Amino acid sequence: MVECDFPECTTFGAVIRFGIELEKGTAAIYEELGNDPRLAKGQETFKMLGAAHKKRGTLLEDTRREKLNEMILEPIQEMRGQKYIIDTKVPPGMDLKAAAKFASMAEGRSSGFYLDASSVAKMLLAEAARIMERLGKENLSNKAKLEAL
Amino acid sequence: MALLTEVKKDWGTLKNYVNGEWIDSDSGKVIDIENPSTGATVGKVPMSTREETKAAIDAAHEAWWAWRETPPITRARLMFKLKELMEQHFEDVARIMVQEQGKTIDEARGETRRTIENVEVAAGVPSLMMGYNLEDGAAQGIDEDAVISPLGVFAAICPFNFPAMIPYWFWPYAVASGNTYILKPSSQVPITQNYLTKLVEEAGFPPGVLNLVNGSHEVSDTLMEHPKVKGISFVGSTPVAKYIYKHSAENGKRVQAQGGAKNSLVVMPDAVLDRTVPNMLASYYGCAGQRCLAGSNLIAVGDIADPLLKRWMEASKKMKMGYGMDESVNMGPVISAKAKKKVLELIDSAEKEGAKIILDGRNAKVPGYENGHFVGPTVIDQVTPDMRVAKEEIFGPVVQYMRMNSMDEALDFIDSSPFGNAASIYTSSGKSAREFRYRCQCGNIGINVGIVAAMAYFPFAGYKDSFFGDLHGQGQDAIKFFTDRKVVITRWF
Incomplete structure (x- = not known):
């Protein structure tokens, strides 16, 4: 399990940080599932998704560093982070179906976060909004991959 | 949520950076640097003396000719190296500003980005400082050129509100265009420039090209009065900007002095x-x-x-x-x-x-x-x-x-x-x-924009009592401020 430190989403930086924490948490879930010998059939998918989430974390770091400038420091009041927090404590002894369902829940929450964040970011920065939207859609496609397991 | 960690809790007593070396001030006078959010002392800044400032001016003057002879493309490459180092240390720079200035981490990250953008623009100096010419411009067989040349030693006296960015409105343009420089950061927020100057050193700028002198009025007055300093850049309140403009101009210097606002x-x-x-x-x-x-x-x-x-x-x-x-x-x-x-x-x-x-x-x-x-x-x-x-x-x-x-x-x-x-x-x-x-x-x-902060390739403007001078910081204005046009008329027999 990885400890995530989710901030309140009251600033642009906090929204991105929230995303970074989501990626960290989701990657950790996949790492644990990917290393569980009982889930051998799903191992490839879990490992692939785990790597993808690590990459997404880096993309968000770069977004925060490169897209944030003084012009877009407006406070954000529309998002309630509580709604999107994921559970990173993987229950022991799950079969493949339960494991896929567990990961799928994290993907679903993440998707909700990114799609909502995208519409908030649209007001501030179209480029960031496009990235958020892409991440949200990727979550949905990941969900579909998990459901196919 | 948990706070982000500070780069260091205590920065000790800061040093000056003169002629490529970090040296202690002998003044014996230091003031505390306070974290305005917590009230904690996070370091001490020396109040350097006139003699120490003069030594920095001499070092910058000594370094000038060799630096002026360094081709613009080589100077630009050092700017690229500095940019890379700043990207690597991006988060540290931002967190130092939060610690010593009190702004939020988002504001500090935004400022760090703006700071780097000035280095990026200054790296375009081979194009930015091209002159112009006209064949047969003076008469048939006599050509005329205007060559853009650096002038020597420049200095900036900086405010507390943007510890990273404001010094970078000036010095990258001055140095990229072949001048040498002395920075006096605000004594309330000197750590950020101290840290950034270490990156300048690591990038490989030759000794004396950029110097940093901590302190207060004595440093500023020496910079304004010394005959080897060609120009002064300043940002602060209007009464001080007026004084800096007048006093520096009386001493024959170019001045760009940004004042207050309403x-x-x-x-x-x-x-x-x-x-x-x-x-x-x-x-x-x-x-x-x-x-x-x-x-x-x-x-x-x-x-x-x-x-x-x-x-x-x-x-x-x-x-x-x-x-x-x-x-x-x-x-x-x-x-x-x-x-x-x-x-x-x-x-x-x-x-x-x-x-x-x-x-x-x-x-x-x-x-x-x-x-x-x-x-x-x-x-x-x-x-x-x-x-x-x-x-x-x-x-x-x-x-x-x-x-x-x-x-x-x-x-x-x-x-x-x-x-x-x-x-x-x-x-x-x-x-x-x-x-x-x-x-x-x-x-x-x-x-429909509330913070009209010009990007690095535009001048940070200002009218009336908000600005004294004619050429502003950043972009082409900065290059013009730090250079002059030398006219050459050529005939070959």
Whole structure:
């Protein structure tokens, strides 16, 4: 399990940080599932998704560093982070179906976060909004991959 | 949530960087550097002497000719190296600013990005400082060239509000165009430049090309008076800018001196309030109102006054104050107890003159940060043009709410101010926007933009008592300030 430190989403930086924490948490879930010998059939998918989430974390770091400038420091009041927090404590002894369902829940929450964040970011920065939207859609496609397991 | 960690808790006593070496000041005088959010001392800054400043000027002068002979493309490559190092240390730079200046981490990251952008633009110096020529320009067979040449040693005297960015409005352009440089950071926030100068050293700039001298008046006066210094760049308050301009010019120097501001944001009846209010919040409360470009007077035109005020109050009350290392914080403290006292004094004056304090941040407390210099978002209603608070720079998160009948009335009021730094209009009418930008006598104009912060390739402008000089910081203006045009007329027999 990885400890995530989710901030309140009251600033642009906090929204991105929230995303970074989501990626960290989701990657950790996949790492644990990917290393569980009982889930051998799903191992490839879990490992692939785990790597993808690590990459997404880096993309968000770069977004925060490169897209944030003084012009877009407006406070954000529309998002309630509580709604999107994921559970990173993987229950022991799950079969493949339960494991896929567990990961799928994290993907679903993440998707909700990114799609909502995208519409908030649209007001501030179209480029960031496009990235958020892409991440949200990727979550949905990941969900579909998990459901196919 | 957990706070981001500070790069270091205690920075010790800072050193000067002269001729490629980090050296202690012998002055024996140091002052504490305070974290304005916590009140903790995070380091000490020496008050360097005249002799120490002269040694830095001599080092810069000694280094100049070899640096001037270094091809512009080589100088540009060092700028690229510096940019890379700044990217690597991006987060550290931002966190140091939060620690010593009090701004939020988002603001500090934004400032770091703006700082790097100046290095990126200065790296274009081979194109930026190209001259021009004309064959047969003087007569048949006699060609005429204008060559852009560096001048020697320049210096900057810097303010506290943007510890990283403002020195970078100047020195990268000066150095890239072949001059050498002396930086005097604000003694309230010297750690950021100390840290960045270590990156300059690591990038491989030759000794003496960039020097850093910590201190106060003695350092500034020496820089302004020394015959080997060719020009001075300054950002600060208007009275000091006037002094710097006069004193430096008396000593034969080029000067660019950015002064104070009293910026008005005008909201027209056809403004899109959903977008206007959040955008203006960043202008009035960002950096706790300590920006040269911060909104100060909020002028509501016509019948939008009441609905705007209602929305404004709702949004202002939601601003979260605290230590900027908490990423969810919207606003940090002002820089010092002295600065806070001045802000409170101006709020008091408004009350005495008949205005109404409808949101009062004077007694703001942030749990766990009782020693911080916090002033909460403050809204003063029924402010009239004759009140002190409508005229004087406040440099705090305070909104002076004014009601006017027309854009003409707003423009007349803005025109009557001795300051001319920035003004903005919020409207959905192209006609109103065009008229505003055409008539308004301020150097930085915003159309539905509350912080008119010029990008690195544009000058940071300013009119009237907000700027003394002619060429501004950043971009082409900076290159022109740090160079001169040498005319060469050539005939071959």
